[in-house]
Amino acid sequence: MPKNLKEEIIFTIMMVLVMVYFMIFYNISLETGGAHNWTFLASLKELAIMGPVAFILDFFIVGKIAKKKTFSIINPERDNPFFIVLGISCISILFMCPMMSFVATLLFKNAGSEIIPVWMQTTVLNFPMAFFLQLCFAGPIVRRLFGLIIKE
Structure with a gap:
């Protein structure tokens, strides 16, 4: 897990690239019948647009909320580190999926x-895939x- 600002930026970029690329791939596949x-x-073309949006949302808003909420529930000194990862991941999905679905709906x-029902449908279709993927x-x-990149 990241231990400083530089590592946090690297980790967030890596996660955004993987998650956003595959979620875009999934959404294009849904739209085109496969x-x-x-x-x-x-x-890849959409990643150039959605990637920076996801980075900004995750790094400046959702990541902070996810960590704060997770550490209000889980004690890192007492609980298994796996639960910290699980908590941060699940809370991130809960916030990022509707936000990114809204951005995708707009763009x-x-x-x-019909923006609200299309956004709701997009979120409902994206949520199971985002959960599984993450x-x-x-x-x-x-x-x-x-x-492997950041030797601990």
Whole structure:
């Protein structure tokens, strides 16, 4: 886990790149009736827009909320460190998924006057994938890579 500001920035960038890329890929696949070869490149193009948005939201708002809430529930001196990771990850998903779904709705969904129901639908469709992706794929991989890059 990150121990200083530099490490926090590196970790957040890594997590954003993995999570946002795969969530974009997922959303494009939903919109087009499935994944295609061109979906990989299209996802990279949207990542250039959504990545910085996700970094700003996570680094300046959601990350702080997630840590504060997690440490109000879990005592790092007494509880298993796994629960800290799980708490921060789950709380991050609870905030990031609706926020990023809203941004995606505004930028890519052409919702018109139906912005609220389209945002709600987007959030509901994204939430299970974001949860699975964070807890089972992106989170473990990014934490492992981060540990290899930043020797503890």
